[in-house]
Amino acid sequence: MARPFKPYPFAPRRYPAAVPPLVDGRDPQTRAVAIVGGGPVGMTLALALARQGVRSVLIEADDSVCTGSRAICISRRSLEIFKRLGVVEGFLQKGLAWTGGRSFYRDTEVFRFAMHQDDEQSLPPMINIAQYQIEQLLLDEIERHADLIDMRWQTRVTGLAQRPQGGATLTLRSAESDDPQGTNWQMDAAWVVACDGGRSTIRDLLGLKLTGTTYEGRYVIVDIELDSTRATERLAYFDPPSNPGSTVLVHKQPDNVWRIDYQLRDDEDPDAAVLPENVIPRVQNLLDSMGETGAWSPIWITIYKANALTLERYRHGNVLFAGDAAHLVPIFGVRGANSGIDDADNLGWKLGCVINGSASPALLDSYSDERVYAARENLSYGMKSTEFMAPPTFAFDLLRTAVLGLAERHAAVRPLINPRQTHAIAYRQSPLNFAGDKADAFDRGPAPGTVLPECRLLKQSQDGARFGIHLTDLLGPCFTALRFDADHANDGDAWQQLQSTLAGQGIPFSLIDIVTAEAQSANGPRVIDPTGRLHDMLDAEPGTVYLIRPDGHVLARWRHGSAAAVRHALDATLTQQT
Structure with missing residues (x-):
């Protein structure tokens, strides 16, 4: 039975805007690195730079960590990165580890997958943890490095100009409680890294466009609170009796929060689809079919559209792009946040070496080469998963129906249902690969x-x-x-x-x-x-x-x-x- 909306079992800290001392409207200090966007990617990059003694300023438009589950699956590769940054223990303590999942066609299980896990591994193949928890764990570590990471909350970038002699000037607006217009000011930085998401302001200011494929299929994303002893695994339901014609994904999260993604039919109005009176009956039908009889409460509702897009290059002079600002990857296979964390890891050591004087700036071109290659690999896998999860044409839909119908009795077709979970990308064509004789x-x-x-x-x-x-x-x-x-x-x-x-x-x-x-x-x-x-x-x-x-x-x-x-x-x- 559904109860009224509840807040998340998490109370984020709120941060005021803080403008540095200005001289004629400008920060007199030239920053080594200005990171625009304080999500998981920007925070990971700031920590990677701090581990090399490199100072950065992190510019975030909001006043706290995000709301909503958003990115919820952290891969073993990302956990390895967090281990090197000294923050992995918090993720392992808070996250829910899982090793595989099951797929159902109507009311029959048709596929079961397991990710690689043996006694040699130090980390699980995947953990479920909400993005606001990811950000909070990273923010806690950032606050322990306040001497190297300057966090500027409630501050937006409104202008960007690259200087002929190198570096860039950012025009910023910081919120002020007693001034609805805020404070406008400027900052100089030797390097700017755009980690400001799919609607990147930096990308727009440079006139850059993502290219690739946008899918018409839309998914409603719902976070609910439900106390359940069900195991942590990825559950996928194709054309379930509870929601005919839809595809549904279910993930258990920490603190009795469950993430449910369900596909809308082509004839459904997306604005109406996210209204509680339309969401609650669908979620209730799903929980009934799963045998979950406990009371539950909706927490957060949003809508999602799959994209497979990327910039052609991630370095533009002294401005670099990472995460969703550089590429948008379909959620299927959990490559979004994980690929962005990998971006930050790759860029962090290279930018650190350049700033510390041990490397030529040309090293940063290899960041673009390697991570564009990785993005195209991720997009290739993500597109295959998307075309199965949300068929873009009648032919794809016909193929999927045939595969699902045959999978119960014919093991040979079951791998076609595989969600192709994220994995570490090998840079096979990297300019850095050093070949011996x-x-x-x-x-x-x-x-x-x-x-x-x-x-x-x-x-x-x-x-x-x-x-x-x-x-x-x-x-x-x-x-x-x-x-x-x-x-x-x-x-x-x-x-x-x-x-x-x-x-x-x-x-x-x-x-x-x-x-x-x-x-x-x-x-x-x-x-x-x-x-x-x-x-x-x-x-x-x-x-x-x-x-x-x-x-x-x-x-x-x-x-x-x-x-x-x-x-x-x-x-x-x-x-x-x-």
């Missing part, structure tokens, strides 16, 4: 451009004590060289010299020695591959070196690596010269 050929393992896989390991401390860790625990916001079964007697001095030189140049770098159980020594800090699994996964032998980027992608690998080879690869990466 024929002597460095590998039979298997992650090639340059690929995200490093996960594996259980042991770490031995100086006093010989051992404890379990995972490979991703070794990766920080720096370049990391994984050196397997090294011969310290022959090349130890060269590696020590490399570490000293890189530190002096401000290039973040870490060297990790990994040995097999047979090669371990009784004393000294070591990382041990106790079963040899990592050696096998990476096709590693004594002397093998993998060089990992700060975002967890493989930059280079050598059968018999050396400090000189690593230095050459880093020089080529940071200067964009080969």
